[in-house]
Amino acid sequence: MYRPPLKEVRFALHALAGDERLSGLAAFPDYSADFADEVLEQAARFAEQVLAPINALGDRSGASLEAGGVVMPAAFKDAYRQFVDAGWTRLGGPVEHGGLGAPLALCSAVEEFWGSANLAFKLCPLLTRGAIDAIQRCGSPEQRQRYLPRMVSGEWTGTMNLTEPQAGSDLGAIRTRAVRDGEAYRIFGQKIFITYGDHDLTSNIVHLVLARIEGAPPGTHGVSMFIVPKMRLDPDGALGQRNDVLCVSLDHQLGIRASPTCVLNYGDEGGATGYLVGEPNRGLEYMFVMMNAARLAVGLEGYSLAERAYQQALEWARQRVQGRVAGWPFSADGKPATIVEHADVKRMLLTIKAYTDAARAIALYGALQLDLAAHAQRPAERDAARARGELLIPIIKGWSTERGLLSPSLGIQIHGGMGFIEETGAAQYLRDARITTIYEGTTGIQAADLLGRKLGRDGGATMFGLLDDVRGELESLGPTDADARRSCQAAVAAVDTLRRTTTALLALAARGAQFALAVSEPYLELCGVVFGAWAMAKSHVLAVREFAADPAFYGGKRQLARFYIAQVLPTAAALAAIVDGAGAARVVAAASAVL
Numbered sequence: 001m002y003r004p005p006l007k008e009v010r011f012a013l014h015a016l017a018g019d020e021r022l023s024g025l026a027a028f029p030d031y032s033a034d035f036a037d038e039v040l041e042q043a044a045r046f047a048e049q050v051l052a053p054i055n056a057l058g059d060r061s062g063a064s065l066e067a068g069g070v071v072m073p074a075a076f077k078d079a080y081r082q083f084v085d086a087g088w089t090r091l092g093g094p095v096e097h098g099g100l101g102a103p104l105a106l107c108s109a110v111e112e113f114w115g116s117a118n119l120a121f122k123l124c125p126l127l128t129r130g131a132i133d134a135i136q137r138c139g140s141p142e143q144r145q146r147y148l149p150r151m152v153s154g155e156w157t158g159t160m161n162l163t164e165p166q167a168g169s170d171l172g173a174i175r176t177r178a179v180r181d182g183e184a185y186r187i188f189g190q191k192i193f194i195t196y197g198d199h200d201l202t203s204n205i206v207h208l209v210l211a212r213i214e215g216a217p218p219g220t221h222g223v224s225m226f227i228v229p230k231m232r233l234d235p236d237g238a239l240g241q242r243n244d245v246l247c248v249s250l251d252h253q254l255g256i257r258a259s260p261t262c263v264l265n266y267g268d269e270g271g272a273t274g275y276l277v278g279e280p281n282r283g284l285e286y287m288f289v290m291m292n293a294a295r296l297a298v299g300l301e302g303y304s305l306a307e308r309a310y311q312q313a314l315e316w317a318r319q320r321v322q323g324r325v326a327g328w329p330f331s332a333d334g335k336p337a338t339i340v341e342h343a344d345v346k347r348m349l350l351t352i353k354a355y356t357d358a359a360r361a362i363a364l365y366g367a368l369q370l371d372l373a374a375h376a377q378r379p380a381e382r383d384a385a386r387a388r389g390e391l392l393i394p395i396i397k398g399w400s401t402e403r404g405l406l407s408p409s410l411g412i413q414i415h416g417g418m419g420f421i422e423e424t425g426a427a428q429y430l431r432d433a434r435i436t437t438i439y440e441g442t443t444g445i446q447a448a449d450l451l452g453r454k455l456g457r458d459g460g461a462t463m464f465g466l467l468d469d470v471r472g473e474l475e476s477l478g479p480t481d482a483d484a485r486r487s488c489q490a491a492v493a494a495v496d497t498l499r500r501t502t503t504a505l506l507a508l509a510a511r512g513a514q515f516a517l518a519v520s521e522p523y524l525e526l527c528g529v530v531f532g533a534w535a536m537a538k539s540h541v542l543a544v545r546e547f548a549a550d551p552a553f554y555g556g557k558r559q560l561a562r563f564y565i566a567q568v569l570p571t572a573a574a575l576a577a578i579v580d581g582a583g584a585a586r587v588v589a590a591a592s593a594v595l
């Protein structure tokens with residue numbers, strides 16, 4: 001049973017991320033906390049009643065490849081129809097093509113519910129949104145008119161075709177060819193790992209394909225982007241002939257089994273018709289434009305699964321009777337206890353919840369920055385928000401998904417042996433979570449992006465600016481409660497540690513990129529832990545202030561913040577030591593002797 005954590009999400013969106021900044025923007029004339037709450041309530045109902053009940057079924061039956069293409073479980077077809085009818089595909093879509101134009105921060109809050117309820121289902125609208133963004137930003141007016149209304153309405157879905165057998169993290173190695181053919185191109189090649197690359201949920205699929213135009217320069221500067229519809233369109237926009245793109249194989253995967261991951265062959269019958277998006281050789285640049293939103297969306301998946309794992313583990317822990325609450329010296333006296341009464345089980349449950357709360361707060365704050373980057377009034381405000389959002393994206397993607405992996409593992413541990421048995425249902429969350437640290441760039445690639453692109457491009461100025469603001473906010477919160485004051489002081493000290501470590505990392509990079517890259521992942525972890533402490537300390541102060549309004553909820557927030565500061569934040573010192581100390585040199589030296 002999944003219960004969407006409405007109160008938690010509202011608190012993160014309104015009190016921690018500060019979504020009131022959206023209300024004043026011309027792009028969101030109707031935005032208010034009440035409006036957002038109404039949307040969240042409806043989404044929560046849909047997630048709980050329609051998507052969650054078919055999650056285990058999707059895991060068991062998966063999609064299948066048959067003669068006519070990929071066939072989805074019937075329950076998924078029904079759920080997709082309801083998703084479309086309820087208008088959920090339109091929520092963040094461009095208004096001029098039938099969308100509702102809701103801010104990314106609100107869409108992200110809603111997406112948590114989809115991800116917790118049914119990650120395999122959620123990937124279909126997620127990929128479609130990425131394709132919509134790309135066509136909207138980089139396509140011609142005619143392409144927008146032709147494809148977007150039917151993608152925004154959910155009548156068609158979209159995919160992202162980047163990966164090839166020899167081109168995974170390194171997209172400069174792409175070999176798929178594009179040969180000019182009048183106004184269009186003929187596309188030849190093979191793409192692997194394409195999420196929802198084929199299915200029978202809709203009558204058409206709009207593939208966005210990265211390929212190399214004949215004669216293009218090698219490497220990343222010779223890659224272009226193409227629209228390749230599964231069904232060609234007649235001049236009037238009606239569905240025409242089948243295009244020359246075929247799903248030749250469906251992957252058997254560890255998790256998200258109802259999400260069809262396809263091998264797609266292009267051009268086996270003379271060439272798939274494709275249409276160039278934007279200018280030649282700028283395909284990767286266009287992909288990177290959307291990469292932020294896509295990586296944010298995967299970051300949300302991390303804590304979505306942590307939330308789901310937490311709910312299931314808590315329910316189990318409240319029912320399972322085992323042992324007695326220990327006294328000192330240990331004795332076998334006392335009443336039989338449910339396992340939730342054991343201190344170590346409490347610790348595990350609190351750990352998952354603390355990770356979830358912290359990751360949610362950072363992600364929604366990051367999403368808000370991307371909204372401000374697109375829509376803030378003054379150009380300087382937009383630029384600053386863009387730089388800050390882009391800095392946070394690899395941290396959100398990397399830290400949240402790594403927590404999303406640890407959390408279902410703890411969830412299984414709480415179940416004991418029954419967690420290892422598939423029928424219990426706890427194992428699916430761990431299997432589903434396993435992909436989130438890999439696709440849209442592995443954690444190693446996020447760490448390299450954080451170091452090389454985000455710190456490297458301005459010498460750390462955006463990071464230092466953010467740390468100044470975080471420190472300033474923590475100092476200005478003015479907690480009246482001694483405990484909350486201690487949380488703020490601990491978070492401020494951690495911010496100072498991150499500042500020192502950032503300076504040290506940049507100095508290390510100047511000595512040699514390999515040194516800095518050897519500790520870039522612990523650095524990313526450190527950023528997550530410290531920004532998480534910011535959110536938790538702020539949450540602590542607000543919870544003290546609002547306590548009387550809802551003692552159960554805010555009492556929980558206070559205690560969870562104390563737990564985070566006591567049990568999660570201390571890892572920051574160890575991570576900083578790895579980055580600051582001889583860790584990097586040891587990796588480089590040991591690797592040459594051992595590997």
Ligand SMILES: Cc1cc2nc3c(=O)[nH]c(=O)nc-3n(C[C@H](O)[C@H](O)[C@H](O)COP(=O)(O)OP(=O)(O)OC[C@H]3O[C@@H](n4cnc5c(N)ncnc54)[C@H](O)[C@@H]3O)c2cc1C
Nearest residue numbers: 160161162163168169193194195261438439440441442444
């Ligand atoms: C279920 C699933 C769905 C997917 N969906 C899509 C999709 O819809 N569209 C699409 O185009 N792709 C998709 N992918 C592909 C996915 O994005 C890639 O698998 C991912 O980017 C990693 O590439 P790779 O598998 O080739 O691993 P590799 O690039 O071979 O990486 C292997 C290891 O080497 C490390 N590594 C590689 N290069 C570096 C480097 N420069 N620095 C440090 N470490 C490095 C990586 O971190 C990783 O640990 C999907 C994959 C899966 C499994």
